[in-house]
Amino acid sequence: MHKTLLVPARRRRVPRQFSWVDQRLVRERHIGRCSAEALALYLFLVTVADAEGLSFYADGSIAERLGWPxxxxxxxxxxxxxxxxxxxxxxxxxxxxxxxxxTAPTPPAQHPRPAARAAGELRSLRTILQQTMEGRT
Structure with missing residues (x-):
């Protein structure tokens, strides 16, 4: 079948901060194993994830953006x-x-929690992300 754009002026282009949804989600029927809510969250996560699939969002932030409890x-x-x-x-x-x-997935390593920080202690975003990537908060 020959395909042509229906609205050429609105042709999708991959932006610099791209994300993608793998077609195998449908072809291999992964989509059928999830609720509509789970799939909505999946779309949100693939949209905000970096190239390795990672993102940092608190439940409250996701709930606010999706209009959910x-x-x-x-x-x-x-x-x-x-x-x-x-x-x-x-x-x-x-x-x-x-x-x-x-192979069977290995659960993430559990790191001991660091000593409690003083209330209101300020940390840079860089420090928070580094500690998170190292498994500490």
């Missing part, structure tokens, strides 16, 4: 984790590859 965010996330589409370790989300894993 936080409990609905948690339930949708649980569905995505159960379906093997995302991994979550607060506040870090990872949208997972749809490639079948060659």
């Amino acid at each position: 936080e409990a609905q965010v948690r339930a949708a996330r649980a569905g995505l984790v159960h379906a093997g589409l995302v991994a979550f370790q607060a506040p870090l989300y990872q949208v997972l590859s749809l490639d079948a894993p060659t």
